[in-house]
Amino acid sequence: xxxxxxxxxxxxxxxxxxxxxxxxxxxxxxxxxxxxxxxxxxxxxxxxxxxxxxxxxxxxxxxxxxxxxxxxxxxxxxxxxxxxxxxxxxxxxxxxxxxxxxxxxxxxxxxxxxxx
DNA sequence: CATCTGACCTAGT
DNA sequence: AACTAGGCCAGAT
Numbered sequence: 001x002x003x004x005x006x007x008x009x010x011x012x013x014x015x016x017x018x019x020x021x022x023x024x025x026x027x028x029x030x031x032x033x034x035x036x037x038x039x040x041x042x043x044x045x046x047x048x049x050x051x052x053x054x055x056x057x058x059x060x061x062x063x064x065x066x067x068x069x070x071x072x073x074x075x076x077x078x079x080x081x082x083x084x085x086x087x088x089x090x091x092x093x094x095x096x097x098x099x100x101x102x103x104x105x106x107x108x109x110x111x112x113x114x115x116x
Numbered sequence: 117c118a119t120c121t122g123a124c125c126t127a128g129t
Numbered sequence: 130a131a132c133t134a135g136g137c138c139a140g141a142t
Binding site: 029030031034035040041042043044045046047048050051062065066067068072073074075076077078084 | 122123124125126
Binding site for chain 3: 034039040041042043044045048
């Protein structure tokens with residue numbers, strides 16, 4: 001099989017695995033994920049992969065992934081309109097006006113805390 | 117088949 | 130510090 005397909009598969013697998021490793025009550029960013037799996041700059045692909053994560057087994061907590069500013073940019077893509085915010089709040093993360101409150105405090109850096 | 121778009125980020129001006 | 134441009138790469142049109 002073509003190398004490209006393999007790369008995509010690995011990329012997707014890594015994104016899923018890393019995202020599942022995000023502790024409850026914490027969030028991370030697309031760029032941080034991309035960087036820690038060796039694809040720095042490919043943050044847009046992370047979004048695409050997460051979009052396919054809704055049907056993934058086991059489920060991927062895509063609601064814990066936001067952009068660099070702590071903004072819930074992907075909430076409109078969730079199955080239900082307020083799913084992302086609701087789930088975050090259920091985990092103890094405060095969300096106001098589509099923004100994670102105290103973002104720096106709840107930010108989870110995969111490169112530091114996700115050790116193989 | 118060509119062009120645009122997007123759950124983004126960094127760097128340059 | 131605000132703004133622009135470029136890069137990333139797969140889907141959609």
